[in-house]
Amino acid sequence: MDSPNCFGTLLLIEDNPGDVRLIREMLKEGPLDPTVHAVSAGSEAIDFLRRTGDYDDAPRPDLILLDLHLPRMDGEDVLEEVTEEIAEIPVVVLSGSLQGADRKLEEIGDQIDACLEKPLDSDDFVELSRSLQDSSH
Numbered sequence: 338m339d340s341p342n343c344f345g346t347l348l349l350i351e352d353n354p355g356d357v358r359l360i361r362e363m364l365k366e367g368p369l370d371p372t373v374h375a376v377s378a379g380s381e382a383i384d385f386l387r388r389t390g391d392y393d394d395a396p397r398p399d400l401i402l403l404d405l406h407l408p409r410m411d412g413e414d415v416l417e418e419v420t421e422e423i424a425e426i427p428v429v430v431l432s433g434s435l436q437g438a439d440r441k442l443e444e445i446g447d448q449i450d451a452c453l454e455k456p457l458d459s460d461d462f463v464e465l466s467r468s469l470q471d472s473s474h
Contacts (some may be wrong), residue, residue, distance in 0.1 A: 339354055339464060342416045344371045344400040344427075344466055344469075345371055345372060345399055345443050346371060346372045346374065346396045346398045346399050346400075347364070347371040347372065347374070347396070347398055347399065347400045347401075348374050348375075348376070348381075348382070348385060348386070348399065348400070348401045348402070349373055349374065349375040349376070349400060349402045349435070350375075350376055350377075350379070350381075350382040350402065350403045350404060350407065350412065350438075351375060351377065351400040351402070351404045351405075351431065352377045352404060352407050352408055352417065353391065353404070354377075354450070354470075356404070356419055356431075356455060357375045357377075359456060359457070360373075360402065360457055361373055361375075362461050363456075363457050363458070363462065364459075364462070366459050367459040367462060367463050368463060369462070369463060369466060370425055371399070371400070372396075374396070374398065377407075378407060378408065378410065379407050379409065379410030379411065379412070379414055379418075380409070380410060382415050382419070383415060383418050383419055385441075386398075386419045386423060387419070395428065398426055398428075399422060399426070399468070400426065400427050400429065400466070401425075401426055401427070401429065402429050402431055402453075403415065403416070403428055403429070403430050403431065403449075404430075404431045404432075404457070405430055405432055406432075406433070412430065416448045420448070423448075426451075427450040427451075427469045428448065428449045428450055428455035429449070429450060429452065429453055429465065429469075430442040430449050430451070430452045430453070431452075431453055431454075431457070432452060432453070432455065432457045433454070433455050449461040449470065449471055451465055451468075452454065453465065
């Protein structure tokens with residue numbers, strides 16, 4: 338049986354602990370069940386992706402879930418900083434409201450693969466992961 342999960346390792350960049358918990362729970366409920374590594378700040382995301390500082394043994398993620406609204410360094414800044422490190426990694430932006438994020442999403446559209454509105458739904462995430470998997474083959 339084919340597994341729908343080509344995203345064994347997922348990097349979640351989200352500063353809200355409640356959202357991190359909800360996303361982890363949502364992923365456990367679905368058929369994908371990836372290993373989730375969560376960081377709460379842009380600088381941590383950069384260290385994770387570059388495998389520096391506290392993250393020198395971090396795995397390379399198969400998928401990145403990125404909240405655009407991070408303190409000090411927002412998601413757009415993270416994308417700009419790690420362009421080379423994420424060249425082959427699908428990036429999905431998480432937004433509390435897609436309506437308010439339209440302009441920012443236009444600016445970073447070539448750096449992301451999809452956008453999901455919070456709260457996430459397990460079925461929507463599975464459908465998105467399948468479409469990303471299909472487009473990567």
